[in-house]
Amino acid sequence: MIYDFLFKITDSNIIASIIQSLLPLFIFILPFALFAVWLERKVSAHMQDRLGPMRVGYHGALQTIADILKLVQKEDIIPNEADKPLFNIAPVLVFIGSYAVFAAIPFSGAFIGSNIDLGIIFIIAASGFVVAGILMAGWASNNKYSLLGAMRSAAQIISYEIPTVLVVLTIIMITGTTNLQTLSEMQTGHFWNWMILGGPKFGIAKFIFIPFMIINFIIIYISTLAEVNRTPFDIPEAESELVSGYHTEYSGMKFAMFFLAEYANMFAVSAIVTALFFGGYQSPVGYVGNLFGIHWLIPIEQFFWFTAKGIFFVFVQMWLRWTLPRLRVDQLMTACWKYLIPIAFVNLIIIGLITVL
Amino acid sequence: MKEYFNNAWSALYTIFVGMKITFKHLFVPSVTIQYPDVKLQLPERERNRLYVNMDDCIGCDQCARACPVDCITIETVKGIPGEDLGKTSNGKKKALWVTKFDIDFAKCCYCQLCVFPCPTECIYMTDVYEFSEFERSNLIYDFVTLTPQEREDKKNNYAKFEAEKAAEKAAAKPAPATKPIENQETPKP
Ligand code: SF4
Ligand code: SF4
Numbered sequence: 001m002i003y004d005f006l007f008k009i010t011d012s013n014i015i016a017s018i019i020q021s022l023l024p025l026f027i028f029i030l031p032f033a034l035f036a037v038w039l040e041r042k043v044s045a046h047m048q049d050r051l052g053p054m055r056v057g058y059h060g061a062l063q064t065i066a067d068i069l070k071l072v073q074k075e076d077i078i079p080n081e082a083d084k085p086l087f088n089i090a091p092v093l094v095f096i097g098s099y100a101v102f103a104a105i106p107f108s109g110a111f112i113g114s115n116i117d118l119g120i121i122f123i124i125a126a127s128g129f130v131v132a133g134i135l136m137a138g139w140a141s142n143n144k145y146s147l148l149g150a151m152r153s154a155a156q157i158i159s160y161e162i163p164t165v166l167v168v169l170t171i172i173m174i175t176g177t178t179n180l181q182t183l184s185e186m187q188t189g190h191f192w193n194w195m196i197l198g199g200p201k202f203g204i205a206k207f208i209f210i211p212f213m214i215i216n217f218i219i220i221y222i223s224t225l226a227e228v229n230r231t232p233f234d235i236p237e238a239e240s241e242l243v244s245g246y247h248t249e250y251s252g253m254k255f256a257m258f259f260l261a262e263y264a265n266m267f268a269v270s271a272i273v274t275a276l277f278f279g280g281y282q283s284p285v286g287y288v289g290n291l292f293g294i295h296w297l298i299p300i301e302q303f304f305w306f307t308a309k310g311i312f313f314v315f316v317q318m319w320l321r322w323t324l325p326r327l328r329v330d331q332l333m334t335a336c337w338k339y340l341i342p343i344a345f346v347n348l349i350i351i352g353l354i355t356v357l
Numbered sequence: 358m359k360e361y362f363n364n365a366w367s368a369l370y371t372i373f374v375g376m377k378i379t380f381k382h383l384f385v386p387s388v389t390i391q392y393p394d395v396k397l398q399l400p401e402r403e404r405n406r407l408y409v410n411m412d413d414c415i416g417c418d419q420c421a422r423a424c425p426v427d428c429i430t431i432e433t434v435k436g437i438p439g440e441d442l443g444k445t446s447n448g449k450k451k452a453l454w455v456t457k458f459d460i461d462f463a464k465c466c467y468c469q470l471c472v473f474p475c476p477t478e479c480i481y482m483t484d485v486y487e488f489s490e491f492e493r494s495n496l497i498y499d500f501v502t503l504t505p506q507e508r509e510d511k512k513n514n515y516a517k518f519e520a521e522k523a524a525e526k527a528a529a530k531p532a533p534a535t536k537p538i539e540n541q542e543t544p545k546p
Contacts, residue, residue, distance in 0.1 A: 047379045051387045218369070323375040339365055 024102045024113060028307075033263040034064045036311075040318050047322045074252035079142060082249065086140035090133050091250065091257035097129030098261040101268040106181045108281045108302035119180035120168055123272060124161065127227065130265070131157045134236070134246050137258075141249040149245025152329065153229060153236030159336045160226040160233075166344035167220040170351045171195060171276050174209070184280025191284035196277040205354055212347050217277050219344050221313075224269035226336070228262065230317055232324035235332060270313035274306065281306035404467045405486040407460055409500040413445040413479035416453035420471035420480050428464035429471060432457035434511050437518040445477045454515075455501055456508040462488070463496040 006016035038053070038061060045052025053060025078087060103113035104122050116122055131154050138150020172178055174195070175186060186200050187193050193200040196213050226233035237245030247258045274280060281302035288294075288301060327335065390397065399405075416433040433453040436442045442451035472481055490496050501508065 043383070046383045046387070049382055049385050049388045051389060051391070054391060319376060319379060320372075323379040324372065335368075339368075343365070 021103070021113065023111075024105075024107070025099065028107070029099070029102065029260070029264050029267070032267055032307075032311075033260050034068075036263045036266065036314060037064045037067070037259075039311075039315070040321075043315065043318045044322050047319075068256065071252055071256045076252045076254065077249075079249050081142045083140040083142065086136050087249075088254075090137035090140060091247075091254045091261075092133075093136060094130055094133030095257050095261040095264070097127060097133055098264040098268060100126035100129065102264070104180060105268065105271045106184050106275065106280055107306055108299045109181075109185075111299070111303070112181050115179070115181050117177075117179045120172070120178050120183075120272070120276070123180075123268075124165060124168065127265075127268070128157075128161070130261070137250070138246040141246070143249055145242040146246050146248050149236045149238075149242045149248070153246060156229070156233065156236060156332060157227050159333065160223040160340075163219050163223040163336065163340040163344045164227065166341070166348050167216045167223075168276065170212075170216055170348050173348075173352055173355050180275050180280065184275055184282060187279040188282050190286065191279065194277065194279040194282075194284075205357075208354055209351070212351055213277065215343065216347055217273070219340050219347070220276070221273055221316075223336070223340055224273065225317060225320065226332070228265040228269055228317075230266065231321040232327050233332060234326055235329060238326055266314050266317055267310050270310045270317070271306070273313055274309040278309055399484050403484060403486075404469050404482050406462065406483050406488055407465070407471070407480060408483045409458060409460070410479040410481075411455065411458065411500055411502045412443070413447075413477040414455055414458065415445060415449060415451050415477060416455040416458075417476060419474040419476065423470045423474045425468060425470060426464050426466055428461040430457060430459045430461075431455065434515045436511075437514055440514075445479070447477060449477060454503070454508075454511040456503065456511060458500040459497050460500065461497045463493050 006019050007013055010016050010019070041063070042052045042060070053063040056062040056066050078084060101123050103126075104116055104119040106112040106115075106119075134153045134157075135150045138146040138148075138153075141147070171183075175183055177183055177186070187195060189200070191197065196217055197206075197210060229236050235241075237247070242248070247255060250258060283301060283305045287298050290298065416431060418431050418433070421427070421429040421431045433455050436452060436454055442454065444450055467482075469482060488496075503511070
């Protein structure tokens with residue numbers, strides 16, 4: 001819909017698609033990152049009985065903008081012994097990886113970057129890009145801590161991709177679609193149609209699904225948390241062990257790129273969880289637009305619900321970060337290979353059997 | 358097998374316990390204060406920047422001698438006879454002009470040892486602790502209330518007085534009978 005609109009005003013499909021591809025970055029990711037960094041600091045502060053940033057703007061609301069201004073002014077330092085081309089490409093690659101994910105995320109009924117049928121599969125594939133970028137950054141920095149961080153990150157992301165994919169597979173088995181837009185449209189109506197509550201089809205199967213869906217949700221939430229390298233799974237950038245892991249050597253705008261990618265990633269995985277289990281952009285209680293017959297209001301409302309759900313899950317990620325201590329490497333691997341993957345497999349088989357029956 | 362599920366369950370359960378605790382703390386009023394706007398009440402015997410009340414200082418140099426790091430420098434000149442230097446608040450008569458009273462707070466270790474020997478209790482600790490500077494030389498505080506001109510004057514006066522006295526002594530040796538009486542009256546007005 002947005003694309004058609006842009007096509008109408010610009011009269012050129014190249015310009016229209018360029019604008020459309022930049023839209024999520026400028027109207028969503030950048031403001032979201034500004035907000036999320038501030039939120040993170042506020043949440044962490046209040047959880048520790050502090051106040052956090054208070055001086056720039058109302059309750060420090062403009063703090064992130066001040067930080068960005070500082071980062072822009074910083075000198076861009078490249079270590080002498082670094083592998084320069086790789087070192088420069090790595091942050092861009094990491095950001096591309098997390099930005100590509102946004103192409104297939106349905107923000108509202110009217111706006112999805114690219115409505116591809118393989119939506120969720122594409123997202124999983126594109127997020128694999130990030131690993132390459134992180135490894136590149138760690139290797140090119142020529143610093144043992146960076147390399148260690150990058151190695152850990154690669155090991156972690158690759159292992160945790162398995163439970164994620166297994167859970168996604170169960171959803172695909174139930175709904176029979178990998179298109180996130182269709183998936184969201186299926187969960188329309190009220191919150192009892194959401195996948196976490198068994199999906200839109202009413203019947204005995206729906207109620208049998210509920211406990212498995214909740215387990216599925218927990219598994220995918222934990223494993224996506226590990227994929228974006230957030231505490232308690234932040235061993236790739238464990239400050240107390242590795243300085244700050246793969247981005248130790250970066251400064252200025254390149255560091256900001258990593259940072260932006262991290263927050264974009266946080267929202268991306270929350271958005272995936274939302275789209276798969278919590279109705280995507282669908283409102284839990286119905287639309288004001290439908291009530292009064294104002295139809296152009298519905299996509300806006302949908303956008304609101306989507307961001308609200310996404311930001312809620314981002315908040316939970318922060319909440320977990322300031323609650324749990326970091327896992328050890330062996331605990332990390334145990335959690336994945338001994339707990340998440342077998343449970344996800346059993347879930348997959350049971351749900352498969354139920355759908356067949 | 359049972360242990361496996363117990364582990365999984367206790368991991369999940371304890372996460373929720375922890376989350377409950379942190380969530381409660383979200384609404385606990387903060388224990389920190391907004392420092393530059395709000396300040397903590399300092400204890401009564403806090404030791405911060407020194408202050409010297411020059412009206413009471415008699416220039417006895419005791420504080421400078423007590424200081425373990427020698428960060429107080431005092432220079433004094435005697436008042437010439439007849440000059441009124443005023444009194445301290447506890448009634449002592451001042452006899453010396455203090456022409457230099459510098460405390461180098463870059464060296465000061467805030468031990469308070471200089472405070473106790475002072476006979477007139479005019480050097481004491483204040484509650485000012487925010488006095489950082491960009492230049493170390495700015496931390497040398499000059500407490501003397503006299504203007505530089507006055508300081509020079511006092512020094513010159515005394516030097517002149519000394520010189521006069523020396524001259525007088527030299528003159529008085531051959532004829533000690535008459536002159537001193539005359540001389541005593543001259544500086545009076
Ligand atoms: S507080 Fe201690 S170091 Fe400072 S001036 Fe007094 S005697 Fe010297
Ligand atoms: S001890 Fe007191 S009176 Fe004596 S020089 Fe120091 S400040 Fe002045």
